[in-house]
Amino acid sequence: MKDLSIKNKLYLGFGTVLAITLLLLVMAFNSFTRLTEANGWDKHTMQVLIELGLVRSSMLHAQVETRGYLLTGLESAIVNERDNAADLSKHMENVLKLTADNPRQQERLKKAQNLITAWVNDNLKRQIEKRRALGETKGAADILGQSNELRDSASIIKSATDLLDDAEDEENRLLKERTATSVAQQQLANNLLIMGGIAAVVVSLLVTYLLSRAIVTPLNNLTVALGRLGAGEQSTRAEVLSRDELGKVTQDFNSMAQVLQETQLREQALTNELREKVDSLMETVTRAAEGDLTSKVNVTGEDAIGRLGAGLSRMFDNLRSLLNNVQKAGIQVTTSATEIAASAKQQEATGVEQAQTSVEVLSTTKEISANTTQLLKTMEDATAVADYTTSATSEAQVNLRRMDQTMQNMVSATDSINAKLAALSEKASNINSVLTTITKVADQTNILSLNAAIEAEKAGEAGRGFSVVATEIRRLADQTSVSTWDIEQMLKEMQSAVSASVMGMDKFSEEIRRSVSEVRQVTDQLSGVMDQVQKLAPQFDTVLQGMQSQAVGAQQITETMMQLNDATQQTVESLKATSEAVHQLQYAAGDLQSSVATFAVTV
Amino acid sequence: MKALVFHIGHDRYGLPLQVVQRVLPLLELKALPMAPDAVAGMMNLHGATVPVIDLSRASGGPPARQHFDTRIVLVDYTDPEGAVHALALLAERVQRVQEVSEQALQPSGVRAAPFLGAVAGDSDGIVQLVELDQLLPAALRALLFQPEDKAS
Numbered sequence: 001m002k003d004l005s006i007k008n009k010l011y012l013g014f015g016t017v018l019a020i021t022l023l024l025l026v027m028a029f030n031s032f033t034r035l036t037e038a039n040g041w042d043k044h045t046m047q048v049l050i051e052l053g054l055v056r057s058s059m060l061h062a063q064v065e066t067r068g069y070l071l072t073g074l075e076s077a078i079v080n081e082r083d084n085a086a087d088l089s090k091h092m093e094n095v096l097k098l099t100a101d102n103p104r105q106q107e108r109l110k111k112a113q114n115l116i117t118a119w120v121n122d123n124l125k126r127q128i129e130k131r132r133a134l135g136e137t138k139g140a141a142d143i144l145g146q147s148n149e150l151r152d153s154a155s156i157i158k159s160a161t162d163l164l165d166d167a168e169d170e171e172n173r174l175l176k177e178r179t180a181t182s183v184a185q186q187q188l189a190n191n192l193l194i195m196g197g198i199a200a201v202v203v204s205l206l207v208t209y210l211l212s213r214a215i216v217t218p219l220n221n222l223t224v225a226l227g228r229l230g231a232g233e234q235s236t237r238a239e240v241l242s243r244d245e246l247g248k249v250t251q252d253f254n255s256m257a258q259v260l261q262e263t264q265l266r267e268q269a270l271t272n273e274l275r276e277k278v279d280s281l282m283e284t285v286t287r288a289a290e291g292d293l294t295s296k297v298n299v300t301g302e303d304a305i306g307r308l309g310a311g312l313s314r315m316f317d318n319l320r321s322l323l324n325n326v327q328k329a330g331i332q333v334t335t336s337a338t339e340i341a342a343s344a345k346q347q348e349a350t351g352v353e354q355a356q357t358s359v360e361v362l363s364t365t366k367e368i369s370a371n372t373t374q375l376l377k378t379m380e381d382a383t384a385v386a387d388y389t390t391s392a393t394s395e396a397q398v399n400l401r402r403m404d405q406t407m408q409n410m411v412s413a414t415d416s417i418n419a420k421l422a423a424l425s426e427k428a429s430n431i432n433s434v435l436t437t438i439t440k441v442a443d444q445t446n447i448l449s450l451n452a453a454i455e456a457e458k459a460g461e462a463g464r465g466f467s468v469v470a471t472e473i474r475r476l477a478d479q480t481s482v483s484t485w486d487i488e489q490m491l492k493e494m495q496s497a498v499s500a501s502v503m504g505m506d507k508f509s510e511e512i513r514r515s516v517s518e519v520r521q522v523t524d525q526l527s528g529v530m531d532q533v534q535k536l537a538p539q540f541d542t543v544l545q546g547m548q549s550q551a552v553g554a555q556q557i558t559e560t561m562m563q564l565n566d567a568t569q570q571t572v573e574s575l576k577a578t579s580e581a582v583h584q585l586q587y588a589a590g591d592l593q594s595s596v597a598t599f600a601v602t603v
Numbered sequence: 604m605k606a607l608v609f610h611i612g613h614d615r616y617g618l619p620l621q622v623v624q625r626v627l628p629l630l631e632l633k634a635l636p637m638a639p640d641a642v643a644g645m646m647n648l649h650g651a652t653v654p655v656i657d658l659s660r661a662s663g664g665p666p667a668r669q670h671f672d673t674r675i676v677l678v679d680y681t682d683p684e685g686a687v688h689a690l691a692l693l694a695e696r697v698q699r700v701q702e703v704s705e706q707a708l709q710p711s712g713v714r715a716a717p718f719l720g721a722v723a724g725d726s727d728g729i730v731q732l733v734e735l736d737q738l739l740p741a742a743l744r745a746l747l748f749q750p751e752d753k754a755s
């Protein structure tokens with residue numbers, strides 16, 4: 001039953017009902033046929049009885065007419081005599097024909113026929129002949145009433161009537177029997193119809209119940225399972241109750257529920273993976289926003305998140321290398337600034353030394369002046385004084401040469417400072433180009449974030465979290481742009497400070513060159529003084545003049561020395577300015593380093 | 604709905620995100636001689652040629668200035684026959700993707716430019732939405748998307 005398809009179940013059910021109905025019909029038909037047959041027999045017996053009655057009546061008729069003739073002698077009374085005989089024989093024949101199936105009746109009736117035929121043809125005719133012969137004779141009726149013929153006739157009729165009575169009794173008995181059979185048949189037919197009808201109804205109800213149970217139970221099962229599935233119970237399965245179409249539907253439903261459950265699990269897993277990746281990216285980005293660039297981006301893959309992760313990773317790498325470069329450049333700048341500061345200190349010391357030398361020279365020239373005045377008074381000591389003057393002048397020359405050497409050192413130190421400043425300027429340019437790279441990266445990140453936002457929007461509900469990440473990335477890119485702008489401003493300040501330093505150094509160099517030329521001039525003048533002093537001995541007359549010119553020369557030396565002193569002071573001041581510029585440079589480099597140090601880059 | 608916000612002159616406009624394919628950096632365009640003013644040129648996108656419409660010039664202003672945040676926005680243009688074409692738009696100051704609430708949207712009431720639609724006010728001022736399918740007049744559309752282009 002379970003293995004049958006619904007079609008076969010329906011065929012089986014309705015076939016059963018149809019078979020019972022057909023069986024019932026056949027039995028009813030059978031019963032009715034028998035009933036009809038019994039009725040036919042009834043009718044047949046009735047016909048026999050009627051014919052027997054007719055025979056009797058025909059016989060009575062013939063007897064009555066003959067008797068009338070015998071009494072009256074009127075020929076008109078026996079007009080129908082021949083017809084009566086014919087009727088009688090005809091009815092007798094009919095009775096014989098009808099009872100052909102019953103040999104006993106046949107025998108009895110044949111006997112009666114013979115008697116009746118003999119009576120009609122012999123006895124009656126003889127009575128009629130006798131009456132006709134008597135004619136109008138008085139008492140004819142009485143004569144005939146005493147005749148043997150009439151007595152014979154009565155006995156014949158008596159025996160014939162007895163036979164007919166027997167036959168009628170027999171037929172009545174048969175009629176009773178057959179009526180009983182007919183009633184029994186009718187009863188049987190009624191019972192059959194009632195029992196068969198009840199059986200058909202019961203079987204139909206049973207078939208209906210079984211069919212509805214076979215169809216409705218799995219359907220109910222399936223409906224309940226569908227309702228539970230609709231309510232979100234993914235593990236719901238309907239029980240397979242049969243192997244028919246509904247069983248197949250149930251199996252298909254189960255496999256569909258299985259597929260649904262698996263699909264949902266897979267989707268859940270995908271969502272979890274995406275969330276994990278986004279969380280990882282968020283953590284990395286948040287730490288990067290706080291300045292910690294050390295964390296690595298672990299998200300890879302070909303999807304949007306993976307590409308985003310790769311882009312972020314590349315961006316972080318670029319930022320790290322950039323910040324490394326900036327830190328290195330800052331260290332270099334600091335080193336250079338320290339070197340410059342050391343050079344400036346050295347120069348300052350040299351300047352102080354030079355100033356001391358100048359003071360010494362000044363005092364020497366003053367001494368020369370005093371000596372010259374003394375020479376003017378003490379001519380005798382002139383030669384000695386002249387000698388002293390010569391030696392003092394040559395000493396001054398040596399000092400001047402030393403001063404010249406110092407000046408040369410200062411020039412070369414200044415050139416070195418200039419070269420350092422040029423290197424600093426070049427580093428600043430390098431930083432500028434790195435900043436251009438950062439700006440490009442920030443720009444690309446901005447585009448990336450826009451496209452990520454578009455992709456997130458197209459991903460629909462699943463891209464909601466990703467959209468937040470895209471917004472964060474865009475903020476980060478904006479922040480990077482702002483930081484880049486800040487660094488650019490700091491760099492500009494640094495470059496202007498370097499330019500100021502270069503200008504100061506140029507001015508300083510110029511002044512040193514002027515000092516050098518003045519020192520050379522002093523040296524030349526000193527040479528002239530020496531020449532004149534050496535000419536003192538042979539040209540004593542011109543000593544006075546020489547003395548005077550010497551006094552003038554000494555005065556000039558004093559003035560020159562004063563100027564030199566001033567120049568040296570200026571040099572010291574310039575050096576202090578340089579020192580200050582270098583300090584500013586150091587501060588700028590320190591600022592740069594501390595700005596960059598807020599980013600942690602080592603992994 | 605979400606919209607990509609850009610500028611024409613000093614005003615902000617929004618492009619509905621469902622038509623936007625992606626945002627590209629500003630790149631070298633091939634000039635199209637004798638093309639109408641609104642056509643900025645033609646770009647090569649992975650071998651396919653895509654016409655570029657300058658939104659600033661399409662709305663009657665001067666050509667878009669080439670700033671660092673002037674972008675090319677790649678969109679899907681659906682013509683009245685229902686065919687979809689790749690179209691690039693040159694837009695200034697493409698800044699962000701912004702949420703535009705449906706309730707805030709109101710008809711502008713003025714229909715001077717056929718492709719400028721509903722407006723929405725927010726904390727920064729007014730954003731007007733661009734109706735992309737009204738952007739190209741029939742003549743320009745016929746010029747840009749030739750029949751053999753459709754067949755391909």
